Structure formats: C-alpha cells, structure tokens
Amino acid sequence: MQFDLRAFLEGARKPYEAHFQADLTQSDFGGYTLAAPAECDFTATPTDDGAALLLCVKAQIHAECARCLEPLTQEYCFERDYLILPRDLEDPDFELPCNEQGCIDLDELVYQELIFEVPAVLLCSADCQGLCPICGKKKAAGCTCKPAADAAPVDARLSILKQLLS
Ligand SMILES: [Zn+2]
Ligand SMILES: [Zn+2]
Structure with a gap:
C-alpha cells in the first residue's frame, strides 16, 4: 500500500x-x-x-x-x-x-x-541445548553419548569456569 x-x-x-x-x-x-x-x-x-x-x-x-x-x-x-x-x-x-x-x-x-x-538467530527456547555433536539427535531427547576423550581438556576448563561463576 x-x-x-x-x-x-x-x-x-x-x-x-x-x-x-x-x-x-x-x-x-x-x-x-x-x-x-x-x-x-x-x-x-x-x-x-x-x-x-x-x-x-x-x-x-x-x-x-x-x-x-x-x-x-x-x-x-x-x-x-x-x-x-x-x-x-x-x-x-x-x-x-x-x-x-x-x-x-x-x-x-x-x-x-x-x-x-526479528533477531537474526532464532531459538525454539532460550535454553535449547541443540544437537548432540556425536549422534546428531536433540540433546533434550536424552542421548547417551559420552564426550570423546580428546574433548576432556575443554571440559576441564569449562568446569573451572563454572566454579568461578558459581
Ligand atoms: Zn531448539
Ligand atoms: Zn548423542
């Protein structure tokens, strides 16, 4: 119009x-x-x-x-x-x-x-956990994959970060 x-x-x-x-x-x-x-x-x-x-x-x-x-x-x-x-x-x-x-x-x-x-990145919910990088299923659906061993150092750093934040 x-x-x-x-x-x-x-x-x-x-x-x-x-x-x-x-x-x-x-x-x-x-x-x-x-x-x-x-x-x-x-x-x-x-x-x-x-x-x-x-x-x-x-x-x-x-x-x-x-x-x-x-x-x-x-x-x-x-x-x-x-x-x-x-x-x-x-x-x-x-x-x-x-x-x-x-x-x-x-x-x-x-x-x-x-x-x-409208934001450029849209999420189904703010806390959507996304897809498992190993099996490709939705994490919220409860996949049982374990993180690969070579991911451990990253996890260690993340857990330190979590401790600092809590
Ligand atoms: Zn989602
Ligand atoms: Zn998985």
Whole structure:
C-alpha cells in the first residue's frame, strides 16, 4: 500500500488511518518466512510543523531453531513511530522508503521494520541445548553419548569456569 506523504504534509488537517495487509510471504528475510500477510495499522496525524506517523505490525514468522533445527513459529507485534518534517522529503538519507513523488511504500516499510525487529538467530527456547555433536539427535531427547576423550581438556576448563561463576 502507498501513502501519499507529500500530499498529507501539504494539505491534511485531520488524521488518516488505514488497516492493511502487507503480503510479504514471498519476501526473503534471510532466516525466516512469513506464513501469512502481516496485519498492519497505519496512522498519520498532522503536527504543527509536519506529521506524526504510527505503524503497528503483527506478523507470524516461520523459521528453524538455530541450534536444534526444529521448526518454530513466533508471533511479533510491535509499533514504530516517526516524526516527519516537510524537508525530510528532500533528504537523500530519509529513513522511510519514499519515492520521488513523496509516496511511502508501506509494505516496504513493514519489511524494513521486520528486519530490524526479528533477531537474526532464532531459538525454539532460550535454553535449547541443540544437537548432540556425536549422534546428531536433540540433546533434550536424552542421548547417551559420552564426550570423546580428546574433548576432556575443554571440559576441564569449562568446569573451572563454572566454579568461578558459581
Ligand atoms: Zn531448539
Ligand atoms: Zn548423542
């Protein structure tokens, strides 16, 4: 969806509100995908010298746990606000995806904000123990592998570290 920011800055006297779906199901987010279009609310309010924009995004992401590779689904719900001055439209470093006509691409903005919001490394749980390096099974499932003998020095150092931390 497009929002004509230039026209809003030039003439709006009352707030503008819109609910829209940003269909980013085909977009490449790196480590995850969106299962369904993100549900978004957008509000623009005139201020004394410009406009205040508010974007609310609700999206469900699908990914694999970075440690155990189990599929995971997480819901993200967040808000962003932006204070806009008319001169921002002429600024080549303007943070919002805005074309030469002064229209903001709201779907692109939602994409950008999701990239910021969702961590690059996703885990099924904060204490996921990952996979056993020997048998490849989930450690939480209780494999019976013993660490290899040549791993012992590392374990010794780790146990000293644990003592220091406790
Ligand atoms: Zn995991
Ligand atoms: Zn194992």
